Every structure is written in C-alpha cells, then in structure tokens.
Amino acid sequence: MLQKVVIIGAGPAGLLLAHYLLRRGKYYVELYERRPDPRLMDVSQDRTFPISLQERGRKAIREIAGLEEAITATSVLCNGTVIHRKQGKARKIPRAIPILTIDRNRLVMILLQHLTETYTSEKLIVKFHCQCVQVNGRSKTVTLKPEQGEAFTVAYERLIAADGARSHIRDYLVQNAGLQCDQSYVPDAYKSVFLTRLNPALGLELEPDKIHAWNRDNKTRMLMVPQPGDRLNGVIIFEQEQNSLLSLSTKEEVLAFFQENFPLFGQLMSQEEAEAFLQRPVGRVLTIRCNHFHHGDSVLLIGDAAHAVSPSIGQGCNASLEDVLVFERLLNRYEDDWAQVLPAFSEQRVPDAHALRELSDYSFPRTKVLVVEFFLRLTMSRLLHRWFPQWVKPFVFDLVLDEDLPYSQVLSFSQGWINKVKRSQP
Numbered sequence: 001m002l003q004k005v006v007i008i009g010a011g012p013a014g015l016l017l018a019h020y021l022l023r024r025g026k027y028y029v030e031l032y033e034r035r036p037d038p039r040l041m042d043v044s045q046d047r048t049f050p051i052s053l054q055e056r057g058r059k060a061i062r063e064i065a066g067l068e069e070a071i072t073a074t075s076v077l078c079n080g081t082v083i084h085r086k087q088g089k090a091r092k093i094p095r096a097i098p099i100l101t102i103d104r105n106r107l108v109m110i111l112l113q114h115l116t117e118t119y120t121s122e123k124l125i126v127k128f129h130c131q132c133v134q135v136n137g138r139s140k141t142v143t144l145k146p147e148q149g150e151a152f153t154v155a156y157e158r159l160i161a162a163d164g165a166r167s168h169i170r171d172y173l174v175q176n177a178g179l180q181c182d183q184s185y186v187p188d189a190y191k192s193v194f195l196t197r198l199n200p201a202l203g204l205e206l207e208p209d210k211i212h213a214w215n216r217d218n219k220t221r222m223l224m225v226p227q228p229g230d231r232l233n234g235v236i237i238f239e240q241e242q243n244s245l246l247s248l249s250t251k252e253e254v255l256a257f258f259q260e261n262f263p264l265f266g267q268l269m270s271q272e273e274a275e276a277f278l279q280r281p282v283g284r285v286l287t288i289r290c291n292h293f294h295h296g297d298s299v300l301l302i303g304d305a306a307h308a309v310s311p312s313i314g315q316g317c318n319a320s321l322e323d324v325l326v327f328e329r330l331l332n333r334y335e336d337d338w339a340q341v342l343p344a345f346s347e348q349r350v351p352d353a354h355a356l357r358e359l360s361d362y363s364f365p366r367t368k369v370l371v372v373e374f375f376l377r378l379t380m381s382r383l384l385h386r387w388f389p390q391w392v393k394p395f396v397f398d399l400v401l402d403e404d405l406p407y408s409q410v411l412s413f414s415q416g417w418i419n420k421v422k423r424s425q426p
C-alpha cells in the first residue's frame, strides 16, 4: 500500500522532492500549485529571474537520472562576473569553478516535465491554479481553491510545505502548533529585466559566459545573466523606500532611465521591453527564520517555506534543493519512519539554515569602504590560498560558491568578516 504525500507548491523544492519520493516506490504524490502550468506560458511574461546553481544544488539534481543533463542543456555556465561602470575599465572577477545559471521558471519547467514523463497518474497527480487555503492538522486534510469552481478538501498522510516564503502551511503551524518563526523583508526590492546580449548596430556584444553587474550606487544595482541564445535576463535591485522607478510612466522614460543610469544595459533594451518593464510587478524578498522544520510525524517544511533568505549570495534555491538530498538520506537511514526522520531533519538542517541567513545578510557589505576591503580580501585570499592551502581558507564568497561545506561550517570559518559587516550596518 502506497503512502499518500500531499505537496503544496510546485517550485524547485516541491518538484525535486516529488522526484525523490516517487523513485522510492513507496509513495503516491499529489502536488498542488497556485500558479498556472509553466509549460503553457511564456516565461518572460511572469515574475521570474535567473538562478545560479553551484555544487550544493547540482548534486541534489544529479541524483535523478537525466535531470542535470536536461538542465545543463538549457542553461549557461558562467565562469566569472564583469562589473561594468560609467568611467574606467570594467572589473573582472573570474571563477575557477563555473556556475550554472538558469531562469527560475525554466528550471521549474524541466523538473516538472521530467516528473510527469516518468510517472503516470497512478503514482502522481499535479494540479495547477490550485491554492491551498486551509489546513486541518487534526483531521489531516487541506482545502484547495481552484481558479474556477468550488474549493475541495483532500486528505493526507504526510504533508509537505514547499509553498515558498509566504507559506500558508507555515502560518498554520505558527498559529496552531507553537512553531516560532521570524519574518522580515530585506530592504531591497527588485524588478525583472529582459535584454539582449548584442546590439550589432552599436557594435555591442557582452561576453556570453559572464554574469554582468552594474552598481549605480550602494542602493541601486543590476545583475544580468546570459541565457541560451542571445538573451540576457536579470534584475534591477533598489531600495524599496527610495524607489526612483516609481516615477517612470512611459517607455521613453524607462529607456532614458536605463541609458542614464546603466548606459550599457540601456543600449541593449528594446522598445518592447521598456513597455513591458512598466507593467511588471515589483518583487519583495521575505526572509524566514524558524525554530524547527516539522510538526509531529506528518508535516515537513522545506525550501523557502522553511528558510527563505536574501538572494545576495545566490543560495536560496541551492539550499532548497540540498534540503531534498538531506531528507532522502534520513529516509534511508530511518527506513522511511517519518516519526524519526522529521525531527532528525530539523536537528540537522536548522543550524545550517540559520547560518545561511547570516551569510546571506552579511557576506556582502553595503558601505563603500567595506566594498573595497571585500574585493581586496577576495583577491588576497585567492592568492594566499593557492600558495598555502593548508593555512589560508578561501574568502567567504568562494567558500560558499566553490565548495559544498555545510553552511554552519562556512559561517564559523568566516565569522570575523561577517561580524565586521554586521557592525557596519545600522
């Protein structure tokens, strides 16, 4: 007899977990997602952004045969970042180990396609446009509201909250089961931007294997990532409180804003994109810190629902995918006894999630002086680590991106720098 697992949220964490559970042959999975089916829409029309995946996320994907290959085929490997500026030469920061970059919705689409092609409806049901609106832990049921039609209730044996930073299931546990959770918005907001890498009329061509960044000042910056073909997808990040984008109301003003503040990117923006940019919503990032990630033997919080962080060091998705790998190892260790697996998951994962929160908030400084020190330290530690690897550890960014050490270990190696950045912030 198969155990019934209901997963709420078909983001990277929910979809990868469905793969892992189904391959065990002991589970039947029902997956409900509030958004429309990504296979039926144009990714550029929705709020999306490029995600960089390094070893933590990739090793979790690699476990499912064929997945990493499918993802690699539609992503771009970047071996460094170019920081462009108005005056002076662009600064290049190479990466010895390339990072895989992929649009969030495309990643989701591949995980989903692979899942639905591998498992039939006897094992897997996936429903879109279906929002979880109520949880009842006593009767072990959830209520789902489709976009059209009546709400309906389904029973679960195990319930997975993979419903992201604004998790409904987590809210239920906070209100009814004593879960402690701190939530706060990061000061930055963002808007997605879609450019082309080339402008032949102006003789412009940005490198296809580099992330392209531009810091207008400490408050407004752009991060653009090459996509297959000539696309360059990314975000403009700005302080929510001082949102100069709010005053823009025509496509001409949008183009003028980018040409003035980010001239290179302004020259790569089409009229259509300037028009679409006006309509696109502003995204806010909510960060989450919970004291555990489970309830009893039946409810698991995973991914952003458990530990959403600022995207400043590009780890939220990597950590969410790694959660799935950690969870599967515990299923193996405790032979699918969820009464043992769930507390063990919290015990192992909460310290790493809290460490990741610190690393995401304080690895990259916001004051000019510390930004200079940051790049000095990065360059020096690379040199010294190459010469004396046994004595000098890589700097915090390289430790996060080039290794797959537990986040708590990365934090303990980098605590001095993290404390310094923390002290510099109001």
Ligand SMILES: Cc1cc2nc3c(=O)[nH]c(=O)nc-3n(C[C@H](O)[C@H](O)[C@H](O)COP(=O)(O)OP(=O)(O)OC[C@H]3O[C@@H](n4cnc5c(N)ncnc54)[C@H](O)[C@@H]3O)c2cc1C
Pocket: 008, 009, 010, 011, 012, 013, 014, 032, 033, 034, 035, 049, 050, 051, 052, 053, 104, 130, 131, 132, 133, 162, 163, 164, 165, 166, 167, 168, 190, 235, 283, 285, 302, 303, 304, 305, 311, 313, 314, 315, 316, 317, 318, 319, 320
């Ligand atoms: C601008 C930006 C850049 C980023 N860059 C990176 C990066 O470079 N590298 C990296 O590792 N991470 C990055 N991240 C973080 C990354 O996007 C998240 O950590 C990751 O998407 C988390 O996956 P998830 O599946 O847990 O949650 P989500 O991706 O949020 O998916 C949750 C899903 O649940 C659905 N849902 C929510 N509520 C309900 C409900 N009540 N009922 C049904 N469905 C529901 C949502 O529609 C969504 O599809 C970035 C984030 C942002 C905002």
